[in-house]
Amino acid sequence: MAPGTGGSASKADANRPRRADASRNAALLLAAARELIAESGSGTAPDEIALDEVARRAGVGNATLYRNFPTRGDLLVAVYADEVAALCRRGTGLLEDPSPVDALFSWLDDFVTHVSTKRALALAATEGPVGRRTELFDRWHESIRSAAAGLLDRAREAGAVRPELTVTDLLALASGAALTGTDAAHARRLTALLRGGVGPGGNPADG
Structure with missing residues (x-):
């Protein structure tokens, strides 16, 4: 063993419990705040x-x-970031669903519930210096957009949605349902109605 190796290893070992405790405490605090x-x-x-x-x-x-x-x-930023991460993990898991269109609309149900119930948290989390909201929202939106795109691509490849439907279209329509619905249940109902409009048999958009 080279001189000093044991000391370095001991020092690293001594630091591990502290890092584990910090991670555990952070998780407990986030859970308590969310609750x-x-x-x-x-x-x-x-x-x-x-x-x-x-x-x-x-x-x-x-x-x-x-x-x-x-x-x-x-x-608050950490709590909301966790909510976004959970929504995106749900999308990743649904990529294994045998029905691409069911997977897409199952995730959209989660998405509209997220938007309709977490909006106040998102706005509170991003209060602060100029540019903070834009930077954080851009980061979160990109993660959500990526999750939606993967599910939409599968549904499109399966011929289950209109070929010209883009992820921007889809998220705009779903966000509209979330923000105009009277509550999360109404937002999900609007999303179910949306399913018929974006299906392959829907009327093509004008223009």
């Missing part, structure tokens, strides 16, 4: 949740909360 936001519904804005309560539910001290998420905005 509080869900419980508050429309009664409390996401940017008004009590940080002391987040730390208490996570079973950690306030110092640990601020070490992981120095500001309320940092915490």
Whole structure:
């Protein structure tokens, strides 16, 4: 063994538990924040949740909360980023579904529910310096667009949707359903109606 190797290994080993604890604490804090936001519904804005309560539910001290998420905005960004990641993972998993069109519209149900129920969180998370919202929204939108594109490509190749339908069209239509629906259930109903319009038998768009 080369001189000093053992010391370096010991130092690395000593750091591992700390990194594991930090990851575990961050996950507990995100879960607690997500739970509080869900419980508050429309009664409390996401940017008004009590940080002391987040730390208490996570079973950690306030110092640990601020070490992981120095500001309320940092915490909300992390919570919303997790929601986007979960939506995209759902899309990846559905690529294995034997019915491309069922997979696409199953994911669109998740998408419209996400938009209709997480909009306040997304807006609260991106309050801050000029350009922050644009930068974060662009990043999240690109991830969602990529997930949608994979599912749409499969449905198009299977002849289950109109060949000229683009991912931009699809997300615009689904977002419209999410933002104009009276609630998540109504948004999903609108999406089901959309399915007939984008199918291969739909009337071609004018122009």
